[in-house]
Amino acid sequence: MKTMRNNTFSRRAFLGCGALALAALIYYLLDRLWYAAAPRSRPHWFDDSRDWQQMDKAGHAFAAYQMSRIAHRLLLWAGVAPEKAHRYAALLGFAALSPIELLDSLATTHGASAYDLMANAAGAALFASQEQVAGKQFIHPKFWFAPGPYAALRTEKLGRNFAEQLIKDYNGQSYWLSLPLPFLPADYRWIRVAVGYGATGMVYGNPDQNRRAGYQSRRHFLLGLDLELPVRLKRHKAGKIAGFLSETFRLPLPAAKW
DSSP: OHHHHHHHHHHHHHHHHHHHHHHHHHHHHIIIIISTTSOBOSOOBOOOTTGGGGHHHHHHHHHHHHHHHHHHHHHHHTTOOHHHHHHHHHHHHHHHHTTHHHHHHTBTTSOBOHHHHHHHHHHHHHHHHHHHHHSSOOSEEEEEEOOOSSGGGSHHHHOSSHHHHHHHOGGGEEEEEEEEOTTSOGGGTTEEEEEEEEEEOOSSSSHHHHHHTTOOOEEEEEEEEEEOOOGGGOSSHHHHHHHHHHTTBOOOOOOEEO
16 A cells, blocks of 8 residues: 555656656747747737638637546546546646746737637537536547648648748648548447648738738638547557547548538
8 A cells, every 4th residue: 555655646746747857848848949030029918810811719729628638548547536537637738838928928910818828728628528417528629731832831830841831831720620420330339520720821821911921811610520449449559549639649541621
C-alpha cells in the first residue's frame, strides 16, 4: 500500500512539474517566434467575432477539447479518481490555451478576444459533459487540412511552408464532429457520420478588408461518412496510438458540401 501511494505521488509530481515546464517552454517560444515581430501595446481587448468566418474559434474549441482529452488520460495515469479526473482535465484544457490571450492583448494589430475564451470553454465543456453523462466520448471533434492557393498570396500571415500553413491558413482547415451511428451493430460502430465546417477565400481576416482587396470569403458546411479504428485493433500499444489519431483527424473521405 505504501509503495502504491509513493508511486501515485511520484506520478503526480512528475505530471505537475512536466506540465509547468512544457507550458513555460510553449509560451516562451510563442512569444519569441509568433509575437516578437509585432509591435507591442498596453493590454487591451479586441472584437474579432467577424474575422476569418469564425474558423479560428472552431480551432480554439478543437484545441481545448484535445488538451482536455490528453490531460484526462494523464490524470488517470497519475492516479486521480475518474469521477474527478474529467473535471480537472477540462479546467486544464481551458487553462492551457487561455494565457495565449495575454500575449494577444499586447499586440497592436489585434488584442485579447473574449470570443476565443468562450471557444476554449466550449471545447473543454464538450469533453467534460460527455464524461459526466456517458463516462466516455461518443462525439469526437476532428480536424483536417488540405493546402490551397491562398497562402501564397500572403505568406507572412497565412504561412510560408506547410507547417506554418497547417496552423495559420484557415482556408485549408476543416473542423468536424464525428458521431456514432446507433443503428449499426456494436462491431461496426467504427463506421460513423461526420458534420464539418470550413471556409475559403480569406486572404485577410476582416471580411470588409478582404472584400476591398478583391477577395470574397465564403463558409461551407459538410456532411460525410467517417471511419475510425475498430475497438478490437486498439488492444495493443500501436493500436491505441492509431486509435487515438483516428479519433482526432478525419480521413479525406468524400463529403457533401453546402
